[in-house]
Amino acid sequence: MTAATLSAWWQRVATTLGRPLRWWRRSVSLRVVATTMVFSVLVVGLIGVLLLQRINSGLLDAKTRSSIVEATAGVTEAQRLLDAADTGPNTPAVGTLVDSVIGVLAQRAGSPGLFDLVLLASPPKRGDTPERTTNASESSVPAELRAAVQKDQRQSWTYTEIRYADGTTAPGLAVGAPITVPGTGPYELYYLFPLTQEQATLDLVQRTVLFVGLLLVLMLAGIAYVVTRQVVSPVRLAARTAEKFSAGQLTERMRVRGEDDLAKLATSFNGMASNLQTQITRLEQLSRVQQRFVSDVSHELRTPLTTVRMAADLLYESREEFDPATARSAELLQNQLDRFESLLADLLEISRFDAGAAVLDADPVDLRVLVERAVEAAAPLAERKGTLVRVITPDTLCLVEADARRVDRVLRNLVVNAIEHGEGRPVDVTVAAAEGAVAVCVRDHGVGLKPGESSLVFNRFWRADPARARTTGGTGLGLSIALEDVRLHGGWLQAWGAPGDGANFRLTLPEKAYGPMTHSPLPLEPEDAGPRVQSTTTQPYRAPRRDGVSR
């Protein structure tokens, strides 16, 4: 057998066995019933064997005893007859003598043939030694028995198979004893007692024991099944209830019946469910309160801010009419209000994520369009910094199911960051799609990131260089929000960077929100990265699925 056919054969065996095996592993009642059957077969078998042995020996012992008594009596009678017939010269011919003895003994057997007789002459061979049998053939007497009788010269017995003249056979008992026939010498007289009756009784008993045993095993299996069902059904019910509960049906409970262990299980289960429900409800309540609070704070802060904003705008518009100090104040007020506003907006956005209140509003969008839009929006900044932004997109549609507002925000953030940290060197924005995922890489060639910094960039209020903090804009929350936005899609946002070799930020989104995604269509470490620079990358992160994803 070649390896291939062997493995194919094993495959077939495995599939054939697979289903019952699985059933075996998964069903407690099957295992209990099977175990019960195995053990009850063993026990019933053992009992049956013992029982049969007892009955067998009992039956045979009785028969043997009565047979030996009969044979002894018969032999004594025969010897007596023979001795009486020994009248010297008037002794009848051996043949006649033997016939008469057999006849007398046979009469004792009665008509149904309680036994048969075999009269054999003992060796050595002599002249006139007539031998007689009644109905059985002389081959019914086993040679060992004859040897024993001849050797010991006393009564001996053994089991044998009686062969009748008509060719039938029957199990039987052979009892032999030496007798002396006057005029010729030693003979052996064998009694053959058929055991047909006993055999029939034994057969019946055997059949009965087998039948009863089988019945017993089946009934035990049935009982085991019923008993396990009593235990397993509530357990299965508990499993089903737990499944429903974990699927969100928090009001699901088990029915408590009686006061037994299973009722205790149901009671404990229900207690656990109630506790969980209370906890979950409390947490939900807490989350709602938090959301509510954020929403209220938002409103309460925004209304006065709007008034301030409008007033500041009005002052800013007419700053030329003011003296220089007041005019500059109006400018500062305006600028810092912008900063304050974006900070407030970012804080509210972050707290919305923290409260789990962020909802994905996903629609199919072409990522290329969003990239173009983000680059376009950053064009004034790029111009100011003298940065060339190169966009490399494929000709094919890069459709993803995404929340355009959020992805747009992420892309703008990445592009603006790249321009701000790119030190005037070109920024490359690459889009690619493959295998259920679409990726955008934003690569700058600025100062880059130090080892270990690529995971820090997503931290709230983290800045690469504290000294630069005040010169560059931004709230310090942009990348944190971007990461949360991407997580909400079930996507990845990763950073790569090397000192002096710039940084690369890669956004990977699954085609379908929360769709499977094994790897990104673009490498995180750019191909133009220096060969010996130490690079730092972050591990891909898959957010646990959140509820409340709306399509």
Next chain:
Amino acid sequence: MSDAKGRVLVVDDDLALAEMLGIVLRAEGFEPLFCSDGAKALTAFRESKPDLVLLDLMLPGRDGIDVCRSIRAESGVPIVMLTAKTDTVDIVLGLESGADDYVVKPFKPKELVARVRTRLRSTAPVGQENLTIGDLAIDVAGHSVKRDGVAISLTPLEFDLLAALARKPWQVFTREILLQEVWGYRHAADTRLVNVHVQRLRSKIEHDPELPQIVVTVRGVGYKAGPS
């Protein structure tokens, strides 16, 4: 700028903001009217008959959404809502209750004025123009839509939206283009505006809003006029 550009009813409980809005609106040539209580907003609206309503969504007395609904029930006057909430549900709820557009606090005066202007501009007639879309006849100058001679009442915004689609029945309008043409946004804005108003429009003009025949969705792109 010509004078008497329009009367704007400002419904806001925050007096400072209302006053500031008044200053800005007056500077732009509008005539501001004020109401600080949601419960009195409808009465104020009936008495003053403004050309546009600036409505704060969070009001004491009566919820802004509620006020919006009542005004919309009796008039097609443009409503621009002021909201501090940026959650989708809140904004969509506001739009569904009848607001034509919204401004999120904090906003810049220019932003607000631009929104107000666009909503007041749309009524300018451009001479006789008759369009058909589906089994509807549109008289642009007369600002009326009729099916088999029976007039269908649309708000000015819904009318503009329908007219925009009817003018170029061969073109598929992306939500961005509609935002530009109907709402006057020059930069990409919130496409939910389009979605909600298309729904509202459909509920008025379609035989079966579930299976629209007149304003047809082009999946992944936008909307277009259905075949006549």
